[in-house]
Amino acid sequence: MNVLIDNSGLFVTGFKNTGILFVISAFFALVLGTVVAGMRVSPAPAMRGAGTLYVNAVRNTPLTLILAFFALGYPKLGLPEIGFMNAAIVGLSLYTATYVSEAIRSGINTVAVGQSEAARAIGLPFMQTLTLIVLPQAFRSVLPPLFSVFIALLKNTTVAAGFSVFEAGAIRAYLSERGEPLLPGLLWVAVIFVVLVLGILTPLQRYLEKKWRVAR
């Protein structure tokens, strides 16, 4: 307990930055992932191909390597400086977007073809079929996988600590600089993550699932 109280400043700043990384990356990953999912179910083969290429290439690359590229490789390209925090956000968003897109795509595929055929039969145009019939059903069925993706993102933010971002994963380095005991410090970091995942995100998922349950 002493480690936590004596270094509360470290823990607060660390987890604050973890939160910032998480929220901003989750937002961009959701937007980009939805676009890519849209591309992968689109009727144009080139769009499907581009989406598939992106997802397969990025999903088979370790996150550590992607973050290494944006933190270490990008500054060598002579483009405007973006800083380590933004580099981590770009890397996390690009990586997580592939998982978001797979979740949403599988959700769209679970909607029965008859649903949109019925919608077209009663004369709804494409946009209304999409927004009133298909997406509401798809979104409900992807809620659990989407939450797993975001829980994974929250945990993945710790990797950014290896690339000069001061967040929860970096608390260890600062504790060791101050000569504090490392094991209790690291266990506290682990405990806080357990609370965030099991205490906040998982109950939120259960609540939303219950609220939006589909009666079939």
Next chain:
Amino acid sequence: MSSVLFDVPGPKARTRNVYLNVATVIVVAAIIGFILYRFNESGQFTAKKWEIFTFPRVQQMFLTVIGATLKAFAVAAVGSLVLGILLAFGRLADSRWVSVPCYWFTELFRAVPLLILMMIMYYGLPSAGVKGITPFIAVVVGLILYNGSVLAEVFRAGIESLPKGQREAGLAVGLSKGQVQRIILLPQAVRSMLPVIISQLVVILKDTALGFLITYNEVLYYANFLGSQGQYGSPVVPALMVTAVIYVGLCLILSGIAKLVESRMSSRVRVVKTRVGLAG
């Protein structure tokens, strides 16, 4: 082709799709072109930055570090599968003294970030007096604890999705509970969950790269070392490109092998079905 979103295209939709195709090709080409242009402008393709990769010594080292990555992956994969099976059966055990600890074990280790687990192993334990923790042990144990817990849930879901009759029939013909689990439930659960298990194995392979952050000498660690060689023009970007090719290649090979195994396994089911009397 009719999907849930689109009807079979008519003449109007077909011309629109042609425009969409052209637009996509232009945008993708522009993005790739810009990246290549930037790489070229900042001299990433100059001979000086690639020279280091032509040395036999460096190429040998690449083989060594690929070996290190594969070794961590192999040990972690086997360990995770074993731990996953044990935890899954633990959670399904009748005794609460077994099932409740197994439940908390899987929940806790899935909630802690893998990197933090590895740090606890590599930095935390030695500072508390535990000796002999090498980066390899830290990476492998971290991977096993995390992925074992994930796989436990996968196996459990697979077993619970089986029809109840399978278990009952096994018990009815006089198999013990352990035998029912081992020779009736587990093989079927593994088969039905194979795609998920395989994608988790790819995750393990990718996560070995976290070893880079706790000084395990694997591919990314070595690439970072090469990138810092000033006398060869600090080839950070070429080194990362080589690393990316290695990882994507390894993952694709693993997925390929997995697909092969999957198709062979599903064909074996049919054979077994035709001579049920001999099975077991």
